Amino acid sequence: MPTIAKKYTERQEQIAAFANALGHPVRVAILELLASQSCCYHGDLSEELPIANSTLSQHLKVLKDAGLIQGEINPPKTKYCINRQNYSLASQLFAGFFADSLATEFSKDGIVLCE
Numbered sequence: 411m412p413t414i415a416k417k418y419t420e421r422q423e424q425i426a427a428f429a430n431a432l433g434h435p436v437r438v439a440i441l442e443l444l445a446s447q448s449c450c451y452h453g454d455l456s457e458e459l460p461i462a463n464s465t466l467s468q469h470l471k472v473l474k475d476a477g478l479i480q481g482e483i484n485p486p487k488t489k490y491c492i493n494r495q496n497y498s499l500a501s502q503l504f505a506g507f508f509a510d511s512l513a514t515e516f517s518k519d520g521i522v523l524c525e
Contacts, residue, residue: 425507428500431476436461436469441478441492450481450491 418426432438436459443458444451455470456463470490473479477496481489 421503424499425503427476428478428503431473431478434469434472436465437473440469440473440490444479444490444492445497450489452489454488455490 432441439459440455443455456466459466461469470479474481477493478500479490480493481491
């Protein structure tokens, strides 16, 4: 029996990649810290966040792989920046995703109303 592979749209794949990257509070904290900077962050993020360097490196890799940050993540060079283009794309995709969901009509009990 042949296996039928589900095909997801590029939009669905991108939303899922960004959502996965945002799926841990440490990664959210990293993004908030970097977004609050007027330029790229130079320094040791482990001084800002209460986690081990090895754990921090893993979280930075996830964010970089998703395209939400850019820069050098290997010591001794430390430079971290928000990838503004992808950050903007994530914002647009999530806004559209949630707006589309809110357009669905529900009953007072939260059940989707079908015609």
